[in-house]
Amino acid sequence: MNFLKVTDIDEIEELILKKIPSLKGKKEMCKLEDSLGRVLCENIAADLNVPEFNRSTVDGYAIKSRESLGASQGIPAFFTIKGEVLMGEDSSKKLERGEAVYVPTGAMIPEGADSMIMIEFCEILEDTLLVHKPVSSFENIMVMGEDVREGDIILKKGAVITPENVGVLASLGIYELPVFKKFRFSIISTGDEIIGEDEEYRMGKIRDINSYTLSLAIQKFGVVVEKKIVKDNFETILEEVRKSTKRSDIVLISGGSSAGNYDYTSRVISELDGGEVFVHGISIKPGKPTIIGRSNDKLIFGLPGHPISSMVVFNIVVKKLIESLYFCGDSDDYYYGVLSHNLHSTPGRTTYQMINKTVENNEIIINPIFGKSGMITLMTKSNGYIVLGSNIEGLEKGSRVRVYRF
Numbered sequence: 541m542n543f544l545k546v547t548d549i550d551e552i553e554e555l556i557l558k559k560i561p562s563l564k565g566k567k568e569m570c571k572l573e574d575s576l577g578r579v580l581c582e583n584i585a586a587d588l589n590v591p592e593f594n595r596s597t598v599d600g601y602a603i604k605s606r607e608s609l610g611a612s613q614g615i616p617a618f619f620t621i622k623g624e625v626l627m628g629e630d631s632s633k634k635l636e637r638g639e640a641v642y643v644p645t646g647a648m649i650p651e652g653a654d655s656m657i658m659i660e661f662c663e664i665l666e667d668t669l670l671v672h673k674p675v676s677s678f679e680n681i682m683v684m685g686e687d688v689r690e691g692d693i694i695l696k697k698g699a700v701i702t703p704e705n706v707g708v709l710a711s712l713g714i715y716e717l718p719v720f721k722k723f724r725f726s727i728i729s730t731g732d733e734i735i736g737e738d739e740e741y742r743m744g745k746i747r748d749i750n751s752y753t754l755s756l757a758i759q760k761f762g763v764v765v766e767k768k769i770v771k772d773n774f775e776t777i778l779e780e781v782r783k784s785t786k787r788s789d790i791v792l793i794s795g796g797s798s799a800g801n802y803d804y805t806s807r808v809i810s811e812l813d814g815g816e817v818f819v820h821g822i823s824i825k826p827g828k829p830t831i832i833g834r835s836n837d838k839l840i841f842g843l844p845g846h847p848i849s850s851m852v853v854f855n856i857v858v859k860k861l862i863e864s865l866y867f868c869g870d871s872d873d874y875y876y877g878v879l880s881h882n883l884h885s886t887p888g889r890t891t892y893q894m895i896n897k898t899v900e901n902n903e904i905i906i907n908p909i910f911g912k913s914g915m916i917t918l919m920t921k922s923n924g925y926i927v928l929g930s931n932i933e934g935l936e937k938g939s940r941v942r943v944y945r946f
């Protein structure tokens with residue numbers, strides 16, 4: 541077993557893609573109403589202008605602005621009312637000198653007009669309009685293409701669909717989107733001690749945590765096709781992992797990744813059809829005993845059993861991999877603060893230190909949260925983490941540190 545030959549965290553992604561190139565970019569079409577949180581796999585360009593015609597932004601009269609020049613309360617400008625433009629209708633009217641046409645908010649500005657005067661500044665005497673205020677060119681008009689210009693890239697590959705950007709797509713009549721296909725995940729919690737919700741608790745047992753934490757974390761960008769608990773038996777684990785590789789693209793096995801007698805994950809992967817373990821140990825803390833392998837083109841992770849370690853590895857390896865396959869990821873999702881205590885790290889391993897933040901005298905203070913990675917409350921007591929590189933021995937109290945959110 542090559543457990544002690546750890547792989548550098550920065551090499552993991554390249555290694556996985558070298559072993560399973562087919563993980564890259566599978567695409568599908570998705571209806572706009574089902575697209576929340578989906579990731580675009582192509583740039584979306586506008587094939588028309590928004591608005592598609594000059595639109596009024598007020599209720600009032602379309603006029604030629606220069607004809608209102610000098611108008612005031614005492615000396616109004618006079619126009620002949622030439623009718624109205626109906627909401628949602630094409631304006632066939634053409635404005636001639638001295639004419640005004642009524643246009644409601646959002647309706648089309650007739651040809652020949654370059655501005656809108658609000659009704660508040662108008663007076664009507666039969667079919668004559670008195671305008672008491674000058675307007676300037678393009679006042680109260682949203683010009684054709686002012687919002688979106690034909691040919692503009694409105695959303696880039698990697699954009700995560702939100703209710704707001706769905707609005708832009710709908711305005712362009714785009715009702716189906718090319719998105720990255722979601723990865724299908726199987727989660728297998730291994731261990732004789734692990735019990736599920738339908739099993740009665742006995743002393744010595746541990747309630748399954750990892751399949752719940754992992755399955756919720758996956759839901760942002762993947763589909764959990766199954767989650768199951770499997771006892772520590774080589775043949776049973778082998779059979780269950782084999783079935784899972786048929787049902788999903790990525791199999792997460794929690795527990796059984798270290799070098800103990802009952803830690804089967806590595807042997808199981810090697811036994812599978814096209815089975816190969818290519819990482820057994822990563823230079824990180826927590827999470828060192830992580831296994832990565834494959835069965836042909838199916839990716840398999842052996843995550844450490846400790847709940848904190850399995851989530852840290854999920855976040856910094858599995859989630860990061862998918863974000864880069866999807867060209868998304870919140871690389872800006874961090875802030876800076878000042879460290880409240882000295883911190884030691886393990887040379888040769890990148891350390892992920894849980895923290896929480898407080899504010900004192902207008903300064904963001906970063907407090908390390910200490911505890912064992914078997915303690916699940918570490919994650920609820922903290923609201924982010926800092927990364928200590930493998931080449932440093934620690935950080936001094938008062939250092940400025942970058943904090944990542946979960």
Ligand SMILES: Nc1nc2c(c(=O)[nH]1)N[C@H]1C(S)=C(S)[C@@H](COP(=O)(O)OP(=O)(O)OC[C@H]3O[C@@H](n4cnc5c(N)ncnc54)[C@H](O)[C@@H]3O)O[C@H]1N2
Binds near residue numbers: 734749750795798828
């Ligand atoms: N001799 C060594 N022993 C250990 C090493 C080592 O390097 N040499 N590394 C330690 C570290 S660090 C970790 S992390 C763990 C990883 O162990 P495994 O992946 O083999 O996990 P297990 O032994 O199965 O479980 C560890 C721990 O986590 C609990 N657990 C497991 N699954 C779940 C679950 N689904 N929900 C909740 N809790 C779970 C399990 O009961 C154990 O307490 O190895 C160390 N040992």
Ligand code: MOO
Binds near residue numbers: 824825828829850914
């Ligand atoms: O590597 Mo372990 O994951 O430190 O607890």
